[in-house]
Amino acid sequence: MDKILEKTERQTIKFNRQFFRFSPTILIVGYLILLLFLSLKSQIPILDLIQDGILKFMINIVFVLALIPMINCGAGMNFGMSLGISGGLVGMLLALEMGLIGLRGFAASLAFGIVVSILFGLIYSVILNHLKGMESIAAIFIGLAFIPLMNIFWVQAPFTNRKMLYPVGGEGLRPKISLADNFGKILETGGQLNFGLFHVPIRLLMLILIITLLLYFLQNTILGKNMVSVNTNPKYATIYGLKVDKIRTIGIVITTVIAGIGICIYSQNYGFVQLYDGSKIMTMPSISALLIGGATPRYAKIRHAFLGTFLYQSILLISVPVANALLLPELAEMTRMLLTNVIILIAFLWEGGKQWKI
Amino acid sequence: MENLKHSNWLKTLEQMNHKRLRTPLFFLLFGLLSFSLSGVSSQYISQELLIRFIRNAVMVMALIIPLRSGMGINFSVVVGAMCSQGVMIFLVDRKQQGPLGLVLFFVLTVAVCAGVGWIIGKLMNRGKGFEMILGIIISYIATNLYQIIFMVGYGLIFEAHSPEILLSRSIGVRNMIDIMSLKSLFIQGIYTHLLLIALIGVLIAYLGKSVFGKYALAVIESQEKALHLGISGDHVRILSIMISTVLAGIGHGMYMLELGSVNVYTGYLNVEVFAAASLLAGGASLIQAGILNALIGTLLFHNLFILTPILGQNLFQSSAIGEYFRSFIAYGTILMGFLINTHNQKE
Numbered sequence: 001m002d003k004i005l006e007k008t009e010r011q012t013i014k015f016n017r018q019f020f021r022f023s024p025t026i027l028i029v030g031y032l033i034l035l036l037f038l039s040l041k042s043q044i045p046i047l048d049l050i051q052d053g054i055l056k057f058m059i060n061i062v063f064v065l066a067l068i069p070m071i072n073c074g075a076g077m078n079f080g081m082s083l084g085i086s087g088g089l090v091g092m093l094l095a096l097e098m099g100l101i102g103l104r105g106f107a108a109s110l111a112f113g114i115v116v117s118i119l120f121g122l123i124y125s126v127i128l129n130h131l132k133g134m135e136s137i138a139a140i141f142i143g144l145a146f147i148p149l150m151n152i153f154w155v156q157a158p159f160t161n162r163k164m165l166y167p168v169g170g171e172g173l174r175p176k177i178s179l180a181d182n183f184g185k186i187l188e189t190g191g192q193l194n195f196g197l198f199h200v201p202i203r204l205l206m207l208i209l210i211i212t213l214l215l216y217f218l219q220n221t222i223l224g225k226n227m228v229s230v231n232t233n234p235k236y237a238t239i240y241g242l243k244v245d246k247i248r249t250i251g252i253v254i255t256t257v258i259a260g261i262g263i264c265i266y267s268q269n270y271g272f273v274q275l276y277d278g279s280k281i282m283t284m285p286s287i288s289a290l291l292i293g294g295a296t297p298r299y300a301k302i303r304h305a306f307l308g309t310f311l312y313q314s315i316l317l318i319s320v321p322v323a324n325a326l327l328l329p330e331l332a333e334m335t336r337m338l339l340t341n342v343i344i345l346i347a348f349l350w351e352g353g354k355q356w357k358i
Numbered sequence: 359m360e361n362l363k364h365s366n367w368l369k370t371l372e373q374m375n376h377k378r379l380r381t382p383l384f385f386l387l388f389g390l391l392s393f394s395l396s397g398v399s400s401q402y403i404s405q406e407l408l409i410r411f412i413r414n415a416v417m418v419m420a421l422i423i424p425l426r427s428g429m430g431i432n433f434s435v436v437v438g439a440m441c442s443q444g445v446m447i448f449l450v451d452r453k454q455q456g457p458l459g460l461v462l463f464f465v466l467t468v469a470v471c472a473g474v475g476w477i478i479g480k481l482m483n484r485g486k487g488f489e490m491i492l493g494i495i496i497s498y499i500a501t502n503l504y505q506i507i508f509m510v511g512y513g514l515i516f517e518a519h520s521p522e523i524l525l526s527r528s529i530g531v532r533n534m535i536d537i538m539s540l541k542s543l544f545i546q547g548i549y550t551h552l553l554l555i556a557l558i559g560v561l562i563a564y565l566g567k568s569v570f571g572k573y574a575l576a577v578i579e580s581q582e583k584a585l586h587l588g589i590s591g592d593h594v595r596i597l598s599i600m601i602s603t604v605l606a607g608i609g610h611g612m613y614m615l616e617l618g619s620v621n622v623y624t625g626y627l628n629v630e631v632f633a634a635a636s637l638l639a640g641g642a643s644l645i646q647a648g649i650l651n652a653l654i655g656t657l658l659f660h661n662l663f664i665l666t667p668i669l670g671q672n673l674f675q676s677s678a679i680g681e682y683f684r685s686f687i688a689y690g691t692i693l694m695g696f697l698i699n700t701h702n703q704k705e
């Protein structure tokens with residue numbers, strides 16, 4: 001009798017734990033509901049917001065998708081995203097230097113960006129393969145150490161286009177280079193799909209669909225399956241005859257390349273190329289968005305990226321007008337950064353193996 | 359000869375693996391090279407070094423104890439720095455600028471840092487194996503909270519007793535706060551600082567030899583075996599993080615008192631990175647560190663730190679390159695520390 005009682009008790013405890021399991025998705029949905037409730041009080045143009053949100057979602061999704069191959073091949077989350085971003089920036093600058101305009105310019109910057117990103121990704125993967133087991137912390141410092149190196153490059157690089165150099169002195173690249181004459185908003189100007197009140201730019205949609213489909217097919221190839229086995233058990237993978245380092249290198253390079261494509265898409269929407277410390281800001285929000293979608297530091301799916309980016313961008317979108325209505329514009333940004341970092345912290349606390357108890 | 363063989367100095371030299379001397383030697387040679395190329399006088403450099411040494415030495419020493427308990431570099435020392443800044447702003451707000459204020463500053467800093475350190479220790483015990491990355495993310499979160507408290511909370515939620523520290527819109531603290539009256543109370547020459555640094559060094563050396571240090575050694579060997587001996591690994595780890603945070607708070611307090619002002623939103627930035635780079639430049643690894651590593655490392659690292667902008671100006675006609683190069687050195691040193699550590703483990 002006692003044994004049965006004990007068993008049922010244990011089962012209820014287990015059930016409770018699963019039921020109350022603390023999830024970042026629930027935390028964010030709760031915050032979103034709170035923001036929506038607050039926004040009901042203030043007069044906010046909802047339709048404009050949604051149209052804005054569709055674009056924001058499409059621009060940021062690429063950075064989040066970029067994290068997936070690296071997580072799935074067991075190299076942790078891409079805290080060193082600034083390497084891929086720097087690769088994309090170099091590609092765009094080369095296209096600008098040649099004076100290419102329009103779609104051709106954008107395609108050229110993608111091509112150059114991919115080549116440079118592959119180089120950077122190879123360097124990145126060599127260091128990360130040496131530091132197995134502490135990839136995340138190493139990636140943070142690789143990213144941070146790479147930014148000053150690239151800054152020296154921006155100051156010393158032998159570019160000659162006057163539009164890119166400092167107006168006074170004529171040496172060193174400007175922190176913000178305008179893309180308006182070359183390929184600013186190039187992906188948004190083509191045809192548009194209309195869904196009632198909202199419209200979606202076709203070129204941007206096509207590019208994102210291509211990247212998503214490529215990632216999806218990658219998961220189903222032999223290489224994708226090998227990546228999963230390297231991630232789950234590297235020792236067995238070695239015994240099985242897989243080259244662990246090589247597979248990890250491929251995953252890391254793919255991640256870096258997609259991040260490079262991401263910054264090209266981001267910059268053409270923004271209208272400027274941001275150099276110097278501008279490449280630092282994308283990392284934490286992207287990782288946080290993926291974790292919000294339900295991914296863990298060891299396993300991620302494409303749908304996690306889509307759900308997470310949707311939730312994260314909704315918060316970003318709603319919190320700004322709400323905070324403006326409350327007359328405290330900084331508070332929105334600070335709360336968002338706090339939530340971003342808290343979610344990454346929670347993910348790592350789970351990674352330690354213990355379940356979160358309430 | 360017989361005596362010499364058994365003297366402590368020779369023993370430590372024998373124990374010291376020559377590989378551990380590589381990093382300090384590299385920094386020494388590089389520092390000497392940049393000193394000869396920069397063309398500054400030795401008087402200037404020694405004066406600058408002394409000031410930077412007394413400002414930063416305690417912060418570097420704060421990293422030693424968690425490192426000895428097997429937690430890697432404790433990047434959350436910056437939280438201690440934030441706590442001491444917060445306490446200083448609170449005291450200036452309450453117009454405690456006399457001797458009582460100085461005593462209150464140290465007492466409150468120790469209390470607040472111990473409390474915060476306990477929380478950080480608890481979090482780090484939950485995510486074992488990820489202490490360093492947890493430390494970094496905790497420091498980001500603490501930065502966000504600090505900004506919320508002092509940019510928005512002060513004046514809106516907490517009432518400010520002296521409105522001159524607030525911005526003109528009466529919400530949020532000013533960028534810089536003057537504490538010259540406290541500085542003139544605290545500093546009589548540089549001897550107060552040197553005395554405090556010596557005291558903290560002796561304390562850390564004593565902790566290494568004491569029961570606590572032996573416990574930490576057992577914990578770093580194996581947590582399970584330590585538990586059989588009746589040593590709670592979690593307890594030792596929480597205590598070492600608490601000590602580290604308290605020392606960081608005191609260290610940053612000494613920095614502010616030497617400077618004579620509080621840079622509210624920029625004073626604590628990158629404190630942890632420079633401290634970690636100094637310690638690793640002094641020849642520490644990720645599992646072993648001594649006070650000598652900390653002190654020598656501070657001198658070697660800050661030597662380069664002073665010289666690189668001058669060097670960039672001399673060689674490339676642009677001080678910006680020197681600045682970028684020195685932040686590359688700071689991050690790169692830490693990365694090299696990781697690489698050397700894994701290399702040693704493989705051997």
